[in-house]
Amino acid sequence: MTDSKASDEKNYRHSALQAIRIERQAIEALEGRINEDFTTACDVIMACKGRVVVTGMGKSGHIGNKIAATLASTGTPSFFVHPGEASHGDLGMITPQDVVIAISNSGNTAEVVTILPLIKRMGAPLISMTGNRDSSLAREAVANLDVGVDIEACPLGLAPTSSTTATLVMGDALAVALLEARGFSTEDFAFSHPGGSLGRRLLLKVSDIMHTGDRIPSVPDDVTLSAALLEISRKGLGMTTVLDAKGELTGIFTDGDLRRSLDRSVDVHNTPISDVMTRNGKTIRADHLAAEALQIMEELKINALPVTDDKGQLVGAINMHDLLRAGVI
Incomplete structure (x- = not known):
């Protein structure tokens, strides 16, 4: 192995381990944020007569899509709406009986902020997941789940990395808390996953x-x-x-x-x-x-x-x- 290749491998490992350490710290910081707002968010969703509508732009949207899927498969009916499309007709997918979870690291994403007045006007409760507790999105929400991070794992501080990881983990924490509160069972889970080996193992007699x-x-x-x-x-x-x-x-x-x-x-x-x-x-x-x-x-x-x-x-x-x-x- 040449010295150059050995040096490259060392740098690869160093960068990867550094990213993992930063993201681990971001996750650990979430433990102190499972607070009154988190409890309020759970109470609001448990009282929901409709569905949980998750929205977010860019990388936050990708994470929101996964959170919506996790909620839906663990007993909380949920779907994702793109905030840009919501401004062009898809807002009709949201009803006053629904709960909206809006995700934005800055809390000021234009596409999300634009639809806030309409969500508020129809009376659907708003839960936010932001990295800025003083943002427009956080202030308008009945509960703000703080997913802020000190630094991104990206050394440029530009690509959403530790912030999206923190958001995803907070979403999982919310889904699990609701799952247990509902008494969601293995059989319930199987009925949400009838296809594939998981459903067969859990349902087939x-x-x-x-x-x-x-x-x-x-x-x-x-x-x-x-x-x-x-x-x-x-x-x-x-x-x-x-x-x-x-x-x-x-x-x-x-x-x-x-x-x-x-x-x-x-x-x-x-x-x-x-x-x-x-x-x-x-x-x-x-x-x-x-x-x-x-x-x-x-x-x-x-x-x-x-x-x-x-x-x-x-x-x-x-x-x-x-x-x-x-x-x-």
Whole structure:
């Protein structure tokens, strides 16, 4: 490595670490600003009959868009309105039942300040997030969340860096406080995220993907091991349940049980399945989450589970491939 390249790498690291330190300090300063204004902001939003409308210009707008998305996905209906577009018709998206969160580091951004009188006139409560507590935006708000920073991480002091980070973190703090105040649950979160693996893991039940009826591999407990192997082959789940004369689940026979039987040189044509099956094996209820079935299989290092109802009756079967196809894995 040349001296020049080594010097460049050292400078890169120094600049990056310096930026991280400055932004960390900006975040730490927020702790002392979770005050009466923050509480007021939470109370106003909790009392809102409409939606939270977030607005901001430039980088503040990008951060505002993310804050609106976070609020919406954690139980507080919210959307973003561009302040420039608001002056040209989009102000009609805001109603008196809404709460407006206006973001501006200076607190005097022209596009935001221009729409303040109209917001005030319609009676929608205004919450501001500014870096200047004496600004027009801060003074007009029912609560001002102070996101001011001493310096930007940008060495020129020009590019919004630590100021946008502080604003984003304050927005997250607001969203989390409201989430907990609403008693927003994991299931509520899942209903806001039905698409993708997150929704599938949080919403999908065993009953949604299990095999039922004739698709359940099952044999009587008085058949031979060879008959059980034929059932495993027919149903393709890598296992079969074993039922007694009353049709109640007494055991399960899996690929693992077969390997152990072959290691013992068991006669597959004459050995009763009841002699080699696993008794009192793990089962799962149909109303449990599919993600719970995955956890059980991973912990026990098994690939399939019988599914039973609240009385212990066999109602289905599920294996690792079902979870994979459903996107739970």
